[in-house]
Amino acid sequence: MSSPGAVCEEGQLSAAQADAFVGMITAFRDLQSTLCLVAPPPETMTELTGAIENVATRLKEFEVGEGERFARDLGMRGQGHPVLIPYRVTELSETSMLGSVSFGLANMGGDGTAHGGAITMLFDDVLGTFVSRRGQPDSRTAFLKVDYRNITPVNRELRLTASIDRIEGRKTFVTGALADGDVVCAEAEALFVRVLPPQP
Numbered sequence: 001m002s003s004p005g006a007v008c009e010e011g012q013l014s015a016a017q018a019d020a021f022v023g024m025i026t027a028f029r030d031l032q033s034t035l036c037l038v039a040p041p042p043e044t045m046t047e048l049t050g051a052i053e054n055v056a057t058r059l060k061e062f063e064v065g066e067g068e069r070f071a072r073d074l075g076m077r078g079q080g081h082p083v084l085i086p087y088r089v090t091e092l093s094e095t096s097m098l099g100s101v102s103f104g105l106a107n108m109g110g111d112g113t114a115h116g117g118a119i120t121m122l123f124d125d126v127l128g129t130f131v132s133r134r135g136q137p138d139s140r141t142a143f144l145k146v147d148y149r150n151i152t153p154v155n156r157e158l159r160l161t162a163s164i165d166r167i168e169g170r171k172t173f174v175t176g177a178l179a180d181g182d183v184v185c186a187e188a189e190a191l192f193v194r195v196l197p198p199q200p
């Protein structure tokens with residue numbers, strides 16, 4: 001599980017806000033993973049559904065506009081968003097990035113391996129964030145191709161790499177890879193295009 005202290009680099013939130021928010025997201029992720037493991041009786045599920053609904057109702061008191069939402073903060077690297085996969089960046093240059101990631105039980109497809117859609121979502125987020133920082137801000141994914149080379153285990157620290165291969169006008173071409181030791185799990189190739197006003 002991610003350490004709350006590892007986030008908020010380059011983000012807009014204070015350390016206290018980030019720690020508290022990531023703490024809440026971490027508890028939510030634990031709930032998602034636990035849901036994947038259990039087989040409770042109906043009355044228990046009904047009782048717990050009410051408890052979960054109460055949490056959502058309480059949080060709705062704090063709804064804000066898009067630019068003010070903590071889950072959108074760029075410094076959080078997936079850790080501040082309930083659905084994105086949290087990852088850690090360990091080395092960052094102008095054109096390359098090295099990091100690590102561990103898929104949780106909530107990202108599992110079957111047989112202890114990560115869901116292919118979760119892997120694609122990770123690449124979109126990692127490569128998109130990398131492009132926005134080191135390539136061109138305000139870019140969108142035009143295409144994202146993923147090759148699943150080997151199974152991707154869950155609950156295991158994996159190596160994550162990304163590089164900007166070239167920039168042509170508004171276009172940034174990037175590649176990424178996910179590896180378990182020497183075994184390449186998946187590779188990605190993507191194009192991000194910088195949007196022009198008044199494009200949304």
Ligand SMILES: CCCCCCCC(=O)SCCNC(=O)CCNC(=O)[C@H](O)C(C)(C)COP(=O)(O)OP(=O)(O)OC[C@H]1O[C@@H](n2cnc3c(N)ncnc32)[C@H](O)[C@@H]1OP(=O)(O)O
Nearest residue numbers: 124125128129132140141142143169171191193194195196
């Ligand atoms: C910080 C946030 C981190 C999270 C990152 C998450 C990123 C995302 O998930 S974004 C959501 C998913 N993506 C989208 O919704 C994008 C939807 N598509 C669009 O908005 C537009 O099609 C967009 C912006 C990609 C391109 O449209 P537009 O601005 O009209 O560009 P357009 O003039 O057609 O093309 C520009 C260039 O890109 C090329 N291009 C565009 N799409 C493609 C494509 N799919 N394949 C290859 N080349 C393409 C064009 O050929 C053109 O090349 P050139 O300049 O050499 O002639």
